[in-house]
Amino acid sequence: MSSSAENPKWPLPRLGSLEPLQPDLAPAGRPLRVPRPTRRLLNFAGPCLGLLLVVGLFSLSPTVRPYFLTGANFKIILTQTVIVATGTLGMTLVIISGGIDLSVGSVVALASVVGALALSHGTSPWLAVGLSLAVGVLIGLLNGAVIGGLGMMPFIVTLGMMGIARGLAKWLSGNQTIDTANSPLNALMDLRDPTRLFPLPTGVWLLLGLAVVMAVVMRRTVFGRYIFAIGSNEAAARLCGIRVQWQKVVIYTVAGLFFGLAGLMQLSRLTQGDPTVAIGLELDVIAAVVIGGASLNGGVGSIFGSLIGALTMAVLRNGSNQMGWPTYMQEIIIGTVIIIAVGLDKLRQRRR
Amino acid sequence: MSALLQRLAPGWLCLALTLGSLGAAQSYTVAVIPKGTTHEFWQSIHAGAVKAQREFAGKGIPVEVIWKGPLREDDRDQQIQVVENFMARHVSAIVLAPLDEQALVRPVHYATEASVPVVIMDSALKSSDYVSFVATDNYKGGQLAGEEMVKLLGGRGNVILLRYAVGSASTEAREAGFLDTLKKYPAIHVLSSDQHAGATRELAYQTSQNLLNRFGHEVNGVFCPSEPTTIAMTKALRDFGLAGGKVKMIGFDAGSQSVVDLQHGDVQALVVQNPLRMGYLAVTTAVEHLQGQKVERRIDTGVWVVTAQNMNQPEIHELLYPPLAEYLK
Numbered sequence: 001m002s003s004s005a006e007n008p009k010w011p012l013p014r015l016g017s018l019e020p021l022q023p024d025l026a027p028a029g030r031p032l033r034v035p036r037p038t039r040r041l042l043n044f045a046g047p048c049l050g051l052l053l054v055v056g057l058f059s060l061s062p063t064v065r066p067y068f069l070t071g072a073n074f075k076i077i078l079t080q081t082v083i084v085a086t087g088t089l090g091m092t093l094v095i096i097s098g099g100i101d102l103s104v105g106s107v108v109a110l111a112s113v114v115g116a117l118a119l120s121h122g123t124s125p126w127l128a129v130g131l132s133l134a135v136g137v138l139i140g141l142l143n144g145a146v147i148g149g150l151g152m153m154p155f156i157v158t159l160g161m162m163g164i165a166r167g168l169a170k171w172l173s174g175n176q177t178i179d180t181a182n183s184p185l186n187a188l189m190d191l192r193d194p195t196r197l198f199p200l201p202t203g204v205w206l207l208l209g210l211a212v213v214m215a216v217v218m219r220r221t222v223f224g225r226y227i228f229a230i231g232s233n234e235a236a237a238r239l240c241g242i243r244v245q246w247q248k249v250v251i252y253t254v255a256g257l258f259f260g261l262a263g264l265m266q267l268s269r270l271t272q273g274d275p276t277v278a279i280g281l282e283l284d285v286i287a288a289v290v291i292g293g294a295s296l297n298g299g300v301g302s303i304f305g306s307l308i309g310a311l312t313m314a315v316l317r318n319g320s321n322q323m324g325w326p327t328y329m330q331e332i333i334i335g336t337v338i339i340i341a342v343g344l345d346k347l348r349q350r351r352r
Numbered sequence: 353m354s355a356l357l358q359r360l361a362p363g364w365l366c367l368a369l370t371l372g373s374l375g376a377a378q379s380y381t382v383a384v385i386p387k388g389t390t391h392e393f394w395q396s397i398h399a400g401a402v403k404a405q406r407e408f409a410g411k412g413i414p415v416e417v418i419w420k421g422p423l424r425e426d427d428r429d430q431q432i433q434v435v436e437n438f439m440a441r442h443v444s445a446i447v448l449a450p451l452d453e454q455a456l457v458r459p460v461h462y463a464t465e466a467s468v469p470v471v472i473m474d475s476a477l478k479s480s481d482y483v484s485f486v487a488t489d490n491y492k493g494g495q496l497a498g499e500e501m502v503k504l505l506g507g508r509g510n511v512i513l514l515r516y517a518v519g520s521a522s523t524e525a526r527e528a529g530f531l532d533t534l535k536k537y538p539a540i541h542v543l544s545s546d547q548h549a550g551a552t553r554e555l556a557y558q559t560s561q562n563l564l565n566r567f568g569h570e571v572n573g574v575f576c577p578s579e580p581t582t583i584a585m586t587k588a589l590r591d592f593g594l595a596g597g598k599v600k601m602i603g604f605d606a607g608s609q610s611v612v613d614l615q616h617g618d619v620q621a622l623v624v625q626n627p628l629r630m631g632y633l634a635v636t637t638a639v640e641h642l643q644g645q646k647v648e649r650r651i652d653t654g655v656w657v658v659t660a661q662n663m664n665q666p667e668i669h670e671l672l673y674p675p676l677a678e679y680l681k
Contacts, residue, residue, distance in 0.1 A: 269432065277428060
């Protein structure tokens, strides 16, 4: 941070924002930018610092450390992160584009119920997978169409969808959990050997693979850059010829796909479709994205940061459990961490 | 790195044990995982766990009880996480009240595999990977409620059953016991038995109001299979001017509000378990298993019908007013 330039008058475009849309407005001749690699390092280090801090915190306790810092425990933490992290893959897109999606938890429940229903009717597991994902895509498409097409507030539209999807899940399932005890899909989130780090559950690998794909999409593809452009300045993006409405439909649809996938993972983890599962998950997902350095104003954020954010929260939960801290302490701590993480991020931006 | 630490772990453990017990036989850490932490029922379980801990301490056996509920009261995924996290911490044993009979099967299986024995309490699990199942006979509790209802209504009338939450085995057994008993009496008509209140008092209150709005003019008796639903339904009965015996109300569990309602005549009967004894026996069973003793596979902790007539008998009185302060302060 010491290497930052002397106070530029204008907020500089952060890494990842679409640079042509924000021309450098500082007086000519001044060295303006923090060197790109340094900025990249800062953006990378910010969320990681939080994670390391949290890991360090729990490693201080001599009674917990021998169990906390083990491969077996990190396998558990990773497995517990997968559902929230899969959600963040979609939510990061939405938040960078300046939107929000509150329907995550409900879509997860709905997708898990649909998958479980398909399995309980004896369909092939692949069809169940397809149906779960299709549900996510469909809800995302509806969200996107209303938000993009009618220009309605994402908060309101997805708030409505949160209720609709939850209701559908309860309706389809007849208010019952649908057991899928013998489904091959359960292997997706199976810990297998709980005493060692490897083999990791398939779901963890799947998440890592998709995260890499999405990180590349966000950085290297036109679609990805458009998302940043829309989030940075929607009007400017429109004037530049980006079909903003259409892009929004795509953004929410892709996000829906990931929420459907998260639902599938939830189905595998509970070994049942549960219409009441994941209530409030949307807040965990949003918190993870924000801890990961994204701004709810849009235009800023990264897939990597969001994953670290999700991991940070899982570590906090895991550590608090193992320390035997009461539940209310855990909630207070997680709340505090969210505020501190975002506060630090603000500070970092101002300094730069 | 982690492998190294893993190898060091037994060293740490030994050190802790020698320091902790100073030559005593063995020390144990038992994680007790309830379904939630705010209801009085779970506080009684907690008190029972502490009672067991004190008794063992009196015998020179140090037992540490870690009391830890899921972050959100009725979230199965959160409870799975708590089980996994204690498994990773290698506590000596886990005492678990599963939020769901199916969803918790796999985490319990892996805990057992990682040589952390699990005692199930309160609610059943669809598995055999546990040491013992310490619980009320909930079906019998429902039957008792059904018989009491028949008695109160004189064998004829319209009844509402307000269900608790989806997938909770203990309350579903009570609901089944209640409905099965009523089936034997053709003059008793069940108006509604398909509404789930949800786990919180607020949700239960709303559902109760809605049900009474719909059926209030024809209902004669209500059964609620859990503490939050009982309190909420009684409140709603008062709102609608149906309390005080106009509608016969049978509840479950001895929450302090329900006991007051019983005294005032707004609740006609409570089916009461003994959660303090349940928490006590669950922890005791876990420790006895760790000590290598043979334990019963199924331990029944009893169920009673409490009415205004018998509520002052000493043995019933203790069920209604569990000595929580003695253990939880």
